[in-house]
Amino acid sequence: MTETLSSTVSPTGSTHLIHPADSADAAWWRHAVIYQIYPRSWADGDGDGIGDLPGVTARLPYLKALGVDAVWFSPFYTSPQADAGYDVADYRDIDPLFGTLADADAMVAKAHELGLKVIVDLVPNHTSDEHVWFQQALAAAPGSPERDRYVFRDGKGEHGELPPNDWHSVFGGDGWTRVTEADGTPGQWYLHLFDTKQPDLNWDNPEVGDEFESILRFWLDRGIDGFRVDVAHGLVKEPGLPDYDVEQHILDGELKPGAPVPPMWDQDGVHEVYRRWRKVLDSYGEPDRILCAEAWVRPQERAVRYVRADEMHQAFNFDFLKAQWTAEDLRAVIESSLSAADSVGAPSTWVLSNHDVVRHASRLGLPVGERQPNGISATAPQPDRELGLRRARAASALMLALPGGAYIYQAEELGLPESTDMPGEFRQDPTFIRTQGKEIGRDGCRVPIPWEKDAPSFGFGPSDATWLPQPAVYGEYAVDQQDGVEGSTLELYRALLATRRERSLGVGGLAVVEGYGDDVVALANTGQAGGATLVLTNLGASPVALPEGATVLVSSGPLADDGSVPTDTTVWAAV
Structure with missing residues (x-):
């Protein structure tokens, strides 16, 4: 950072670089914003209450207008749907719930026509018991x-x-x-490390590896741009399958210092699998086809082994997702994430919500410092909806200013909250069923999303049918209630994504800006275009003044009358 920039952005004139800028012509996946579609719940084309590929294809222009670079689809393969498609019976065909292979081809063609890349889920740890x-x-x-x-x-x-x-x-x-x-x-x-209907494959058997190489080629030949790899850390088990009497949870992964690696997770042998896959993808030339790891692995030094130069391209940054809403936690995880990724020459990725966790518009409305719940029931303490949305907007603005890749979960751009009033008889998550309701599970973040307030199923499909019930409040968040409305969450995301692209924040260098106090995250992103961008998130009780001469580009919420940044607000400013 130059002295001129330091004195401009910092009250103390002090900044320190924590991440060097990427190349201006860096590969697309090093800075892409990728939108996750959960096919059951995004758009229903035929009115049966379940989202499908024709419904997706019809709605793709919405994503182009939103400003994302790629779309990741949760599984749409043939499946008995015991775990919402993560129990695959045929990896080379589309489940009739979602359409046909011809529908998939049409969807990919339309996405590419719009300039959107397509990433599909791959589930290699287990198959369906009906495979x-x-x-x-x-x-x-x-x-x-x-x-x-x-x-x-x-x-x-x-x-x-x-x-x-x-x-x-x-x-x-x-x-x-x-x-x-x-x-x-x-x-x-x-x-079966998951449901009884999801038997684990034996990756010590060469036939399994050969089969999945064939599956990769099947979809690559159809124009798919990459794969998100489910349970990427689970394929290889420790020889002898030694006892490990520890309860398993989806958010686990942290190792105590000196503790052995669990015998079912993060075994060294998984990396040979991904080296083989990387060679397959590289053989398809440019633009790069990519692999992204869903690997609940800690510490970060182990997690980034999945994104070494000859393995995967990206890995989800779950430490960022799990960070508490404190400036100390956020600063620490941003710095450590970038440091770990930089150590292997990979981009970091950033994510706040997905199909496995409570939506962050609700999660951030819960008391800070408590363990994040696996679902929220009607009888549990309820999130503060207004507070959660304000913090979610601020968190998203912080996330989208960070260099590297970013993932958006469907309808987070609407500020959609978790469904917390769903009666137990509607819940379908195997976690809820297998724990007799002790663990509420993930259904609350998977509810069909709202497009039109006054339409059947809030515009999700042409009928009132929805595979999970929609809360009445979802109508307030519908796309047609936010489209073109100044200050709406949808318009905030559109502004953030447009500004991120204009100022090349995805490939920018990042510096910590000192002097704003312990309750403020202050960063400077020096993108390849547009000069430096000050990113300031205020988590304290008192408003924070912006530097003299700063020009506000985007704000996650209204500023104070004097132009200062209120609590739970993020501002991007040109300096």
Whole structure:
């Protein structure tokens, strides 16, 4: 940072660089903003209450106007939908709920016509129990090649009546289920780190690796631009499957200093899988096709191993998502994330919401410092809706100013809150079912989104049907209630994304700006265009003055009468 810039942006004249600028012509994925579509809940084209690919295709111009670069789709493959499509029965076809392969091709073509890249989910840790491979395994004998595609083991106890080890399912309960053999007798057990209908594959078997290389090529040949890899840290298990009697939770991943790596997560062997995949993707030339890891791994030094130069391109930054709403936490995670990613030459990514966590417009309305819940029920303490939205807008503005990639979850650009009033009989998350409601689960962030306040299903589809009930309050957040309305959350996102692109913030260098106090996050992004951008998020009780001569570009909320920045507000200013 130059002395002139330091004295301009900082009350003390002190700044320090924490991340160097990327190349002005950096590959698209190093700075892209990627929008996640949960296909069941984005747009229903045929009125059956479930979103589909024709519905998506019709709505893609909305995303072009929003200003994103790419779209990531949660699974739309053939599936019995035991875990909303993350239980895949056929990786090379579309579930009839969502349409056909022809519909997928049309959707990809339309996205590319609009300049949007398409990323699809890949689920390599497990298949559905209705996958042809697993059906063959059930029909075959213990020790057969068919069973070796999965993790089958003999049980313990005199008659094999006990599970092979004490592993737990992430969704609650045991991680093993016993099968009935072809002759009707109790038989072997199979591993499922998630639901019983999601048997884990055996990645020590070369046939599994060959199959997934073929699946990658199938979709790459259809024009897909990349893959988000589900449970990327779970494919390889420690040899011998040693006991590990620890409850599993979806947000876990942090290791205590000196603690061993859990035997089912983050084993070194996974990296050979991704090196092989990277070679496949690189063989398709430019523009780059990409891999993004969903890897709940800590510490960050282990997480960034997934994005070394010969492995994946991106990995979700869950530390940022989980950070508490304090300036200290946010500063620390931004600095550590950039440092870790820079150590392997990768971009950091930033994310605040997805299909597995409470929407951040609600999460940030809960008391600071408490453990983030896995879903919110009607009987639980309710988020402060106004406070949550104000903080969510500020958090999003901070996130979109950071260099690297960013992910937006569908309807967060509307400020959509979590559904917290859903009766239990409507809930479908396996976590809710397997824990008898002890864990509320993820249905509340997956509710069909609102497009038109006064239309059936708030414009989600042509009928009133929705696969999960929509809260009445969702009408207030509908697209048609925010489109063109000054100060709306939708217009805020459009302004943030346009300004991010104009000022090249995704490839900018980043410096911490000193002198604003402990309750303020103050950063300077030196993008490749437009000069320096001061990014100031005030988490304190008192308003904070902007530097003299600063020109406000975007603000997450109204400024004070004197132009200062109120609490829970983020401002971008040209300096």
